[in-house]
Amino acid sequence: MRAIMVQGAGSNVGKSMLVAGLCRIAARRGLRVAPFKPQNMSNNAAVTSDGGEIGRAQALQALACGVQPHTDMNPVLLKPETDVGSQVVVQGKRIATVKARDYAALKPRLLESVLESFNRLKAQYDLVIVEGAGSPAEVNLRKGDIANMGFAVAADVPVILAGDIDRGGVIAQMVGTRTVLASEDEAMIAGFLINKFRGDPSLFDDGYAMIEVQTGWHGFGVLPYFPDASKLPAEDALDLPKRSGGKGLRVVCLGLSRIANFDDLDPLAQEEGVDLSVLLAGEPIPGDADLVIIPGSKSTRGDLAYVRAQGWDIDLLAHVRRGGHVLGICGGYQMLGQEVIDPEGLEGTAGTEKGLGLLDVQTRMTADKRLTQVRALHVPSGLEVDGYEIHIGRTEGPDCARPFAMIGDQADGAISADGRIVGSYLHGMFTDDAFRRAYLAGFGVQSAGQSYGAVVEETLDKLADHMDAYLDVDGLLALAR
Missing domain, CATH: 3.40.50.880 (Class I glutamine amidotransferase (GATase) domain)
Incomplete structure (x- = not known):
């Protein structure tokens, strides 16, 4: 049974969307595939068929796989209640509300639950595609980490690092991440990709080559901006549209x-x-x-x-x-x-x-x-x-x-x-x-008559086509172990 992990060189680089697209691609190739996110922080949750809750992004990724959402797909969910405290949900059930400074004490116990859920998924599916949280470059949080490299090392899952060129500074994101990672963590990175490019991707050829030289990592492609991303359910409140553009x-x-x-x-x-x-x-x-x-x-x-x-x-x-x-x-x-x-x-x-x-x-x-x-x-x-x-x-x-x-x-x-x-x-x-x-x-008001579910399914297919066209998906999936 195989797994691969997508981590980001920063927050909101498009990890959730990338995993959803890879899930749909793998499912269309006949693989039994499941999504997994060790730890998520979101107040946008989905109710699962087994009576628990997980992050909404993992529910969307499960849809992309053609499977029912399950609490094992997101074993640790943090739901912020204040600026300094969150409700902690483990394998679908609330166990406590803790302050951020006290959360570290829970992590050793939480890693056990994370690995338990991950191993159950690996036993059921041909491929598990894992999404990281935040960035592994936040090395101040590495001790006790269960979301990024702490999980990757513990579960021996190879990592693809995604960068967001739309925000600028993507070369520094990649090279800087390589610089601050400990050797054990850096060894888990099997390659990188660039997300959200606007315009002609060939204009970034020199920058892309520079990242390869400076990091020693293999590049799996530059993915142009996917304009239909707004048709998929957003997980982060920062992605909410300020105005839909409709009239009436x-x-x-x-x-x-x-x-x-x-x-x-x-x-x-x-x-x-x-x-x-x-x-x-x-x-x-x-x-x-x-x-x-x-x-x-x-x-x-x-x-x-x-x-x-x-x-x-x-x-x-x-x-x-x-x-x-x-x-x-x-x-x-x-x-x-x-x-x-x-x-x-x-x-x-x-x-x-x-x-x-x-x-x-x-x-x-x-x-x-x-x-x-x-x-x-x-x-x-x-x-x-x-x-x-x-x-x-x-x-x-x-x-x-x-x-x-x-x-x-x-x-x-x-x-x-x-x-x-x-x-x-x-x-x-x-x-x-x-x-x-x-x-x-x-x-x-007369509805346009479209099926919302059909729009989401069609958008997932378009996302898979988009990623297949611009990324070396075969090479990326071949890394899974």
Whole structure:
């Protein structure tokens, strides 16, 4: 059984996309292939078939492989709750919330779980394609590392180093990484590639040759910028489009400081009849907004304070007075209520936070976390809709008598008496094409009629074709051991 690892000379160099493309290429060549990321840091998570959660990027990579997402594909997931602390999820389940300085003490135990999951995947598949995190050049973090070279050395997996030329300084990225790595780690690097080149790749021939000479590494090609990358679910909130470019229904999403599962927006962003924008700190909710979405959050109470700091609470009241609509999803739904009660301090210091008061409900935070894929019945339209739940807390109140959806015999969400304020725990609702069409029709907007799932599949195929055309993929895959 074989494996190969893609690491980056810096953060956000396109590792997730490169692994997804390699996964699709390998699957199309008849290999049983699986993705793997030892440690991920993201609040954009996916619910797996085995009842856990992993990074959204690994779920996309599993789709590229043609397999179901599994918790072994991302055994350690860090979900930031504050600037100095994160929830630690191991093999799909939350085990603790720790500060960054205390996380190092957990790593020896976490490496055992990482190798356990990796070896299980290797036993089931012909090829495992591994994604690193951040950069191995962060040698100050090498001790106890489980994300990059610490894993590569422990599991004996050869590494391809990817550089991002779009940001500039890619020669320094590559040569500098070679310079700071310890000899044991440098020996794991089997070659490099350059990502996100704009223009004629031959113009970088001299720079490419310089990297080969200065590092002694073999180059596997220069990959031109892939313009359709925006059609794939983004993992990093920094990649959220500030404006979708559509025309028609004006949809505004609040860019929360701990925004989570923001790929809920992707299907809307691809609708030509929807003008979707994500507000940044300090930007007011525009007066011409038709719909304001308050998305998921990893820290509902913390983001309530953030909403007030931006003045969005006042803007929301004005928006509602103008006849505008509001949709709160998961943490956004909790914020819409009268208060968020956290007696155990699950989101910081124990206490109660006043909500936005737009729905007559209240939320009590509870330690048990709901992680499940669901098929629900949307009450207003009578349509069935596929989605998933990933949250702590239970929400109750008079407005729950008008539920958004029914999941079996359980009610989900709440709708205000006038129907303009809606809250739901259901993530992924807009990926359901029939529901999205009906939802937009309620605003007088005709959907383009495209299948979101088909767009993602087509884009993965285009990405594989793109990589096959410009990279020495055969040589790269031949390195796996």
